Amino acid sequence: MMRALQLTEPGVLELREVPVPEIGPDELLLRVGAAGICHSDLHVLHLPFQLRAQPLTLGHEVAGTIEAVGAAVEGRSAGERGVVYLCWSCGRCRECASGNENVCLAAGRSAMPPCPGLGPDGGMAEYLRMPADAFVPIGDLDFRQAAPLADAAPTRYSTSSATTRPARSPSPRSRRTAPTG
Numbered sequence: 001m002m003r004a005l006q007l008t009e010p011g012v013l014e015l016r017e018v019p020v021p022e023i024g025p026d027e028l029l030l031r032v033g034a035a036g037i038c039h040s041d042l043h044v045l046h047l048p049f050q051l052r053a054q055p056l057t058l059g060h061e062v063a064g065t066i067e068a069v070g071a072a073v074e075g076r077s078a079g080e081r082g083v084v085y086l087c088w089s090c091g092r093c094r095e096c097a098s099g100n101e102n103v104c105l106a107a108g109r110s111a112m113p114p115c116p117g118l119g120p121d122g123g124m125a126e127y128l129r130m131p132a133d134a135f136v137p138i139g140d141l142d143f144r145q146a147a148p149l150a151d152a153a154p155t156r157y158s159t160s161s162a163t164t165r166p167a168r169s170p171s172p173r174s175r176r177t178a179p180t181g
């Protein structure tokens with residue numbers, strides 16, 4: 001079991017004991033080193049209605065250490081330190097292929113791609129289950145300094161160079177959800 005800060009109903013946060021998530025073949029289990037609080041978290045907390053499935057573990061600014069690696073993941077190993085790239089787009093659709101992953105078609109035309117803590121469970125917990133291709137190594141950068149970069153820096157990260165981005169590998173997850181068009 002692990003501790004997780006969860007939104008259990010509109011306006012209610014609880015520190016709860018929940019099972020450590022199990023990972024799929026294309027995923028990592030991250031031992032969280034730091035998780036930032038974003039103003040979006042406060043918006044979600046103060047919404048008078050339920051926007052996402054609840055209980056929901058908040059936290060989309062996350063840094064930590066790889067604890068376990070899915071069976072199909074290559075090039076990652078336990079003990080690596082990194083931040084969680086928060087746009088969990090499919091990586092396969094037309095928009096993703098064009099570099100417009102923020103409007104990934106897999107989530108539907110009017111939806112945003114999955115983001116930890118705003119759909120899938122986030123990083124305000126001891127462990128986070130995440131897509132392996134969302135892991136960005138940080139060397140020995142302090143977790144508390146690195147975590148907010150996961151939210152504040154992706155625009156620069158996306159525009160800087162495709163060559164600095166880890167190659168996105170096809171995954172059963174994306175093949176299942178990506179439209180063929």
Ligand SMILES: [Zn+2]
Pocket residue numbers: 038039040041060151
């Ligand atoms: Zn944010």
Ligand SMILES: [Zn+2]
Pocket residue numbers: 089090091092093094095096101103104105106178
């Ligand atoms: Zn996509």
